[in-house]
Amino acid sequence: MSTKTELEQETETATELQTEVAEEGQTIVHCVCGQDAAYRIWPSTYLIEYGSNRKAKLATAFNISFYPYWTLKNKGQKFTLIFEGLSKECAVFDLQEVIPQEGGFLIKSIVRNQTDVYTVNID
Numbered sequence: 001m002s003t004k005t006e007l008e009q010e011t012e013t014a015t016e017l018q019t020e021v022a023e024e025g026q027t028i029v030h031c032v033c034g035q036d037a038a039y040r041i042w043p044s045t046y047l048i049e050y051g052s053n054r055k056a057k058l059a060t061a062f063n064i065s066f067y068p069y070w071t072l073k074n075k076g077q078k079f080t081l082i083f084e085g086l087s088k089e090c091a092v093f094d095l096q097e098v099i100p101q102e103g104g105f106l107i108k109s110i111v112r113n114q115t116d117v118y119t120v121n122i123d
Helices: 006-024
Strands: 027-033 037-039 045-049 055-062 071-073 078-083 092-097 106-111 117-122
Touching: 045 078, 106 117
Parallel strands: 027 117
Antiparallel strands: 027 078, 037 071, 045 055, 045 092, 055 078, 092 106
16 A cells, blocks of 8 residues: 655645535635744634625634644745635635734735635745
8 A cells, every 4th residue: 555645645635625615615725834933823814805895704724723822834834724705796805814912914915716725925
């Protein structure tokens, strides 16, 4: 029996996530870490649609801890966030971590694509 390589596992996971997006109308955001640091995600992280200000809620996350815990990441490593689906009318949105302290993620003006799978850099 052969052992799957990390690349094969990553490709398989990406394929499964894209299938889930198509079937359930979810939005996937792959986040690339910009520095060696500790990262975490708050449940109060949203995709905020331009125009309507509708917020797509965070459903789950992979390879990242939820507040109050931290995950050590090296520059270039990734984590994945899965959100509710965006409305059909949405063309541009922000990724915003709404938290009661400084340092929350804010990625502005993400242009919607047909796959609803995105990659962003987190500094």
